[in-house]
Amino acid sequence: MTTADYSVKIPNNVSLHEDRRLQRALESWQPNFLDWWQQMGPTLPTQDVYLRTAIDVRGDGWAHFGYVPMPEYRWGIFLADRNPDRVIAFGQHKGEPAWQKVPGEYRAELRRLIVIQGDTEPASVEQQRNLGLTAPSLYDLRNLFQVNVEEGRHLWAMVYLLHAHFGRDGREEADELLRRNSGSQDSPRILGAFNEETPDWLSFYMFTYFTDRDGKYQLGTLKESAFDPLSRTCEFMLKEEAHHMMVGTTGVDRVVERTAQVMAENDTDDIASHGAIPLDIIQKYLNFHYSVSLDLFGGETSTNVANYYTAGLKGRWMEERRKDDHALTDDSILVDALIDGQIGQSEVAALTGLNTDLRREYIADCEGGVKRWNRILDSAGLSRRLYLPHAAFNRRVGAFAGIEASPSGALISTGEWDRRKNDWLPTEVDKTFVRSLMRPVYERGKIAAWVAPPRNGINGQPFDYDYVHLA
Numbered sequence: 001m002t003t004a005d006y007s008v009k010i011p012n013n014v015s016l017h018e019d020r021r022l023q024r025a026l027e028s029w030q031p032n033f034l035d036w037w038q039q040m041g042p043t044l045p046t047q048d049v050y051l052r053t054a055i056d057v058r059g060d061g062w063a064h065f066g067y068v069p070m071p072e073y074r075w076g077i078f079l080a081d082r083n084p085d086r087v088i089a090f091g092q093h094k095g096e097p098a099w100q101k102v103p104g105e106y107r108a109e110l111r112r113l114i115v116i117q118g119d120t121e122p123a124s125v126e127q128q129r130n131l132g133l134t135a136p137s138l139y140d141l142r143n144l145f146q147v148n149v150e151e152g153r154h155l156w157a158m159v160y161l162l163h164a165h166f167g168r169d170g171r172e173e174a175d176e177l178l179r180r181n182s183g184s185q186d187s188p189r190i191l192g193a194f195n196e197e198t199p200d201w202l203s204f205y206m207f208t209y210f211t212d213r214d215g216k217y218q219l220g221t222l223k224e225s226a227f228d229p230l231s232r233t234c235e236f237m238l239k240e241e242a243h244h245m246m247v248g249t250t251g252v253d254r255v256v257e258r259t260a261q262v263m264a265e266n267d268t269d270d271i272a273s274h275g276a277i278p279l280d281i282i283q284k285y286l287n288f289h290y291s292v293s294l295d296l297f298g299g300e301t302s303t304n305v306a307n308y309y310t311a312g313l314k315g316r317w318m319e320e321r322r323k324d325d326h327a328l329t330d331d332s333i334l335v336d337a338l339i340d341g342q343i344g345q346s347e348v349a350a351l352t353g354l355n356t357d358l359r360r361e362y363i364a365d366c367e368g369g370v371k372r373w374n375r376i377l378d379s380a381g382l383s384r385r386l387y388l389p390h391a392a393f394n395r396r397v398g399a400f401a402g403i404e405a406s407p408s409g410a411l412i413s414t415g416e417w418d419r420r421k422n423d424w425l426p427t428e429v430d431k432t433f434v435r436s437l438m439r440p441v442y443e444r445g446k447i448a449a450w451v452a453p454p455r456n457g458i459n460g461q462p463f464d465y466d467y468v469h470l471a
Ligand code: BYC
Pocket: 113, 114, 116, 117, 120, 121, 124, 151, 190, 191, 192, 193, 211, 212, 213, 214, 215, 216, 218, 219, 295, 296, 297, 298, 299, 300, 301, 302, 303, 304, 305, 314, 355, 397
């Protein structure tokens, strides 16, 4: 079944009505979710928003556009089509049929992976809840809300798995996903980056570029999972994720474009007084979001990831395209490490280095963004360039958690870090300046002065379309 049934309380393409117990359990979670959305979701009141809703997982069905009052958005459960012949592609169960049920021996690990994934989704909605109050255009406002409702749906995706496959402890975990909150002292979100603030739109574009991109890569590895319902859920989530990538990539493009334009027009780097964001501040935001996102991949070496892989729970990015034995028991990999107190590399078993493997794929992808942004600077006739800081810079997880390094990768003392970190990471003054530019522009076809308009609208609509009707 691919078409979603929208005549029921919880739209779904998983024949929920055939399992009354599960249906009732999810229906009793639903009001808690809606309460959470009411309390922790977007704060700007709206009448309706031009949103995409999935009605079918195939063809164009997943991208059905129309005006929707936000509280009436139909969050549902959608899994990509099942391939009845699917076999496990890696690890010790390679070649066996994919699992439709959770094997008892892997229950705790699978639950942990699903909970960590699920925890990030509502966290990002919480982080972004006030951004509507300062949206630079109706187009951006609509994109923000699209990202928010889809993160809400991704939470539903994980909660469905917890309810359907993990019994009572799954239901308890689903409740906990609504209880933890981003930045909370008592019950914070699980991963570091999801407790940081997203207080302005430059942070939002950087977050959707760098942190959502971690989501793309992690979902890509879970899509390989031997546990077929997880794989099918992630496959569908990845389709929606592409829009979030677009928001980040073109968002940073547009900030850089406007900055470059104002720099070129005024022949100066010092453009704050002209109402645009100086390149130095853009670089500092990039340094911050990139480094906290690198932390999301876990340690350079990890026995957790080795066990996940061997068990078939979490694969590699593009597992099936890799030309090796998909077991990796005899292979090795060079990973970043501290060697005699110096930044270097060491050779470890390929299995324990799998977080590094994924992080490398991610870094190569991030380099694509920097190239784009530098092309924009180049076309404006400017010689300045943006760059990705070294992997050892500002790390709190993994091999470099205990040391300090400059963006170019020089090992430095804590004293030097304290003296120089304001040159590399956004300061309170930088953040206050960026916030001072964040005044809402809600008029059709208008845009704030610190960001260029997009090249294309949404779903073939023009930029000046009335994407959002405010309350
Ligand atoms: N913060 O063995 P290690 C997304 C913990 S984003 C705090 O190296 P492992 C999205 C770790 O849990 C994608 N703690 O880690 C984006 C472990 O704890 P225990 C989210 C951290 O397990 C934007 C200990 O440190 N999905 O979808 O190999 C908007 C030792 O670590 C952090 C996933 O992450 C951290 N950054 O790898 C919306 C996929 N890093 O076991 C959505 C599921 C590590 O000692 N998660 N720790 O208590 C995983 O695959 C893995 O758990 C991790 C960590 C990649 C997160």
